Amino acid sequence: MSCGALEWGSLLEAPHATPVSPRRTPGAFHRPGPHQQEGPITAVYEGAVQDLIDELGRLPGIGPKSAQRVAFHILEADAEDMKRLAEAITTVKEKVKFCEICFNVSEDATCRICQDTRRDQTVICVVEESKDVMAIERTRSFRGRYHVLGGAISPIAGIGPDQLHIRELLNRLSDETITEIVIATDPNLEGEATATYLVRMLKPLGITLTRLASGLPVGGDLEYADDVTLGRAFEGRRALS
Template identity: 70%
Template structure:
C-alpha cells in the first residue's frame, strides 16, 4: 500500500511489541506530521539508549554504569534478594516503596514452547551471588502465569537445599475489585495466601 521510507517505517514500528499494523501506521503518520526537531530528539534518544544503556553486572537491571543505582545504594540490604523476570518488574516493585533489598533480573522465564530453558536465564549468576552467604531470603516475584510459576518452582527446588528462606509473592484479589468477578484461580490463590488480621 505504501512504499519507500514510509513503508519501511511502518514495517519497523510494526515489529515493536504491542504495536499492530494500524498502530504502526498511526505512529508513522504522526512522525511524518511532527516537527523535525521532535523527530530529531526521538532519533537521538533511540541512538543514545542503544549506546549508553547496558545491564548491571551484579543484578542485570538496566543501568548506564557498571552497577545500577539500586546495587550502589548502601542503604539497601543484601539479606533480601527479589528475583524478577525483566527490568520493568524492578520498576513495578520499586513503586510500592515496600522493598529495601536488592534484585536479580533473570531476563525472562522458563518457556519450553519458545525454547527457553533454565540455561537461557541468569540463574547461574544468581547462584554465584548467593555463594557470598550474605543473603537470607529470596523472594520469587515472577509473573503469576504458567511460565512464571514454572520458573519459581524450578528456582525454589534449587534454592531450598541452600538453607535460604524462599518466598513467593502472594497473588489474589485486586484492591477495589468485586469478589463475584474474580476467576476461580485468582480466588483460589487468595484463599491460599490469606493472612491473620492484626486488629
C-alpha cells in the same frame, strides 16, 4: 396491502424459508468475523513511508494499523521533536547496558540499586525483567536488592534454565549475608514454572524462600499490576515450604 408487502409476509411466515443472503458488490468492504484475524496492511505506500511502517510493526504490541498511525504521526510532527526522539533511541542503545551484579538496566557497570549501601543486603528479590524492578520500586514496599533473570522458562519459546541468569544467582548466594530470596516471577504459566524450578534449586541452600501473596491477577504480568495491589502482595509474601 401492496404486492411487495404480501411477498415479504409470505416469506417470513414460510416454515422452511431459506434466508436470503445480502448481495455483495465486487470489492465491497468485508469486516472480519469474531474468530477471524485481521490481515496485515498491504504495502501501498512508497519507499521510506512503508519502510517506517514495517519497522514499527515489528515492535511488541504494535499491529499494522497502529504502525500506520504512528508513522503518519511522525510525518506530521515537529521536526525537532522527532529529532529528539531519534537521538533518545540512539543514545539508549549506545549507553544502556546490564548491571554486572543483578542484570538490571544501567548506564554504569553496576546499577544504582546495587551501588546503594542503604539497601538491605540480606534480601534478594528475583524478577523476570527490568520493568518488574521498576514496578516494585514504585510501591516503596521493598528495600532489598534484585536479580533479573532475563525472562522465564518457556519450552514453547525454547527458553530453558540455561538461557536465564540462574547460574549467576547461585553465585551471588555464596555470600552468607543473604537470608531471604523473594521469588517475584509473573503469576502465569511461565512464571510459575520458573518459580518451581528456583525453589527446587535453592531449597537445599537453607535460605528462606518467599513468594508474593495472592491478589495479583492470575495470568497477568507484574508490570501491569497497580501499585497498591503489588505493594500488598509484597508485604504479605508467604514462605515456601
